[in-house]
Amino acid sequence: MRKAILWFRNDLRLYDNPALQAALNENDQIIPVYILDERFLQNDQWNIQRTGPFRMKFLLESLTDLKEHLEEKGATLLVRRGIPESIIPELALEFDAKAVYASKEYTHEEIQVEESIATTFPLHMYHSSSLVHPDDVPFAITEVPDIFTQFKKKVEKYAEIRPTIPTPDRVPTPQMIKDTLPTLEELGYASIQPDERSVIPFRGGAVAGDDRLDYYLWDSNLVATYKETRNGLIGGDYSTKFSPWLANGSMSPRTIYHELERYEEEVTKNKSTYWVKFELLWRDYFKFVAMRYGRRIFxxxxxxxxxxxxxxxxxxxxxxxxxxxxxxxxxxxxxxxxxxxxxxxxxxxxxxxxxxxxxxxxxxxxxxxxxxxxxxxxxxxxxxxxxxxxxxxxxxxxxxxxxxxxxxxxxxxxxxxxxxx
Ligand SMILES: Cc1cc2nc3c(=O)[nH]c(=O)nc-3n(C[C@H](O)[C@H](O)[C@H](O)COP(=O)(O)OP(=O)(O)OC[C@H]3O[C@@H](n4cnc5c(N)ncnc54)[C@H](O)[C@@H]3O)c2cc1C
The missing domain is CATH 1.10.579.10 (DNA Cyclobutane Dipyrimidine Photolyase, subunit A, domain 3)
Structure with missing residues (x-):
């Protein structure tokens, strides 16, 4: 029986998740885990808490949603607090797992963790956070253009956006005790009082992300006027508000892209619908800049x-x-x-x-x-x-x-x- 750990990072979704797909294809059982990395809960060199309450609340909601979806597929999500370099080997021992599957990250601390884990286990990594797959760009990472417009022109001309990967029907796992997620308060945060002036009440998880996508495209047609409204300041409608879901991967940029294409075919195609794709390329661009320049971005x-x-x-x-x-x-x-x-x-x-x-x-x-x-x-x-x-x-x-x-x-x-x- 081949068993592997599926280490969720900023890819908190079951659809369009290449690490999950590969883990399922190459193993009989998988052990899905998310690790609340202690280092990101601490204060930084300026004595600022690295993960503040809003993102932690959103993350806990996203994990709850992911866990529920995994449970519908016959699995669960282990949620552990500590450092991945220690927790992953412990879990591997406990479940007799022989490999780890995860999404690739592009920045220094995250890469150090990957390298440390890879010294003890076969670590299989996949690109899941960008719109354009890094293997599909027409230049080497060392040649990523320093000017966005040049990057955009080349990518738009030569790179095809890959289709999305469907949600698996089942996620086979060994018998395991279900973890209870910690609450915001248990993690030492004060509870958050919602502010009615907030642009939207952000709720974490793939379901809420999907609802937002449906709202912005199909229910309201706001996407068709995005270019005119995108510099707004008040309320939910002036821009997509996709960013929190994109950041922790409970939304896939490729799904947004293909939905935009469908919208353009079925409803309208104009400067605004293009401009959302354009902004998603900015998001990609900074990932490629990080890949190229490593620690220098800090x-x-x-x-x-x-x-x-x-x-x-x-x-x-x-x-x-x-x-x-x-x-x-x-x-x-x-x-x-x-x-x-x-x-x-x-x-x-x-x-x-x-x-x-x-x-x-x-x-x-x-x-x-x-x-x-x-x-x-x-x-x-x-x-x-x-x-x-x-x-x-x-x-x-x-x-x-x-x-x-x-x-x-x-x-x-x-x-x-x-x-x-
Ligand atoms: C100083 C500074 C810090 C920022 N920090 C972050 C950050 O930590 N996380 C983050 O997601 N965005 C960051 N941005 C970019 C941008 O402000 C947000 O992505 C955007 O405001 C999110 O709102 P939205 O989803 O409604 O964006 P929309 O205008 O609807 O854009 C659609 C999507 O395109 C992407 N996008 C748009 N503008 C940018 C941009 N300038 N750079 C990269 N991606 C972009 C985002 O994924 C966004 O969700 C930062 C911008 C500045 C100037």
């Missing part, structure tokens, strides 16, 4: 290796975090983030530019605060966008946002600022 001088000078005044940073800088547009956005775990793309660009260029603060501190607070934190998108905003990433120009001008353009009547006063 360095103060970024991938450009620029030498930077910061003032790094802690009081100033605290005021930025709390939305007390005196710039009403920046402050409104920072308050929204703190109260809900979300901020619009327009807001993110403004507050990042303000921290770096006005407050002369190390961009990595801003990135760390976002890492803690964002419900949709994704290591590549976050550090890639922050480097970009700080002028140390994939932008040849130094873009400095005039936040008051931006407020005038995107919040002319002041509605957003008064919502978050």
């Amino acid at each position: 360095f103060p001088g970024g991938i450009q290796d620029k030498s930077m000078q910061w003032r790094n005044n802690d009081k100033v940073f605290q005021r930025w975090k709390n939305g007390e800088t005196g710039d009403d547009f920046v402050d409104a956005n920072m308050r929204e983030l703190k109260a809900t775990g979300f901020m619009s793309n327009r807001g993110r660009q403004n507050v990042a530019s303000f921290l770096v260029h006005q407050l002369k603060t190390d961009w990595r501190k801003g990135a760390a605060w976002f890492e803690s607070m964002l419900v949709d934190y994704d290591v590549c998108s976050n550090y890639g966008n922050w480097m970009y905003a700080a002028g140390v990433g994939n932008d040849p120009r130094d873009r400095i946002f005039n936040t008051q001008k931006q407020a005038g353009m995107y919040d002319g009547a002041g509605k957003y600022r008064s919502l978050w006063q």
Whole structure:
């Protein structure tokens, strides 16, 4: 009897999951596990908690949903707290599993864990988080273009988006005791009071992600006007809000892509429907940048290796975090983030530019605060966008946002600022 561990990471779904598919094809039984990695529950070098309450709540909901789906397929999900390098060998011993299957990650800490596990077990890894499969791009990873437009042009011309993999009918597992998931409070977090000003009440899990996809495309047709509304600030409808599900993999970018194609065939095809695909390519781009540049995406001088000078005044940073800088547009956005775990793309660009260029603060501190607070934190998108905003990433120009001008353009009547006063 061949048994293997299926180690869920940021791929919390049963459909379009290549690691799951391979584990089922090559084994008689699999042991599905998710590990709450202790290191991501701790504080970072700036003393900021790495996983804040919004993302942890969303993650627990996503795991509950995944566990329920696995149970419908005759299996369950083990949820353990610790470090994968210790837990995986323990489980392998307990269940006599001979291999591990998992989705590939592209950043330093995650790769170190993979390498450590691979020294003791055959670790089979699959690409499941990007829209474009890394084997399908027409360049070597060392040649990933430094300019997004060049990346996009090549990918759009030469790479086909792969079809999605169906959900398996059954997931055979050995007899095992069902784990009970910890609650937010058991993990040491205070319970979250929902804020009625939140763009949407985010709920983790593939079912909720699917509902959001249906809503944004088929129920509301909002996707057909996305390009006109995407710079909005208030409410659920101005943009897709797919990001939290995409970040932990309870939504697959390929599913979104193929649904968009179907929508374009059956309803309408226009600049807006294209633009959602375009944004998904930005998401991919930052993954490819991480693959190419490794640890450099976390360095103060970024991938450009620029030498930077910061003032790094802690009081100033605290005021930025709390939305007390005196710039009403920046402050409104920072308050929204703190109260809900979300901020619009327009807001993110403004507050990042303000921290770096006005407050002369190390961009990595801003990135760390976002890492803690964002419900949709994704290591590549976050550090890639922050480097970009700080002028140390994939932008040849130094873009400095005039936040008051931006407020005038995107919040002319002041509605957003008064919502978050
Ligand atoms: C400083 C900064 C930090 C950011 N940190 C993150 C992060 O940690 N996680 C994250 O998912 N996004 C991040 N973004 C990108 C972007 O702001 C969010 O993806 C977007 O606001 C999420 O809302 P949405 O799903 O409604 O996006 P939509 O506008 O509906 O876009 C659709 C999807 O395209 C992708 N996308 C859109 N814009 C970008 C972008 N600039 N970079 C990468 N992908 C993009 C996302 O997956 C998004 O869900 C950051 C942007 C900035 C400026």
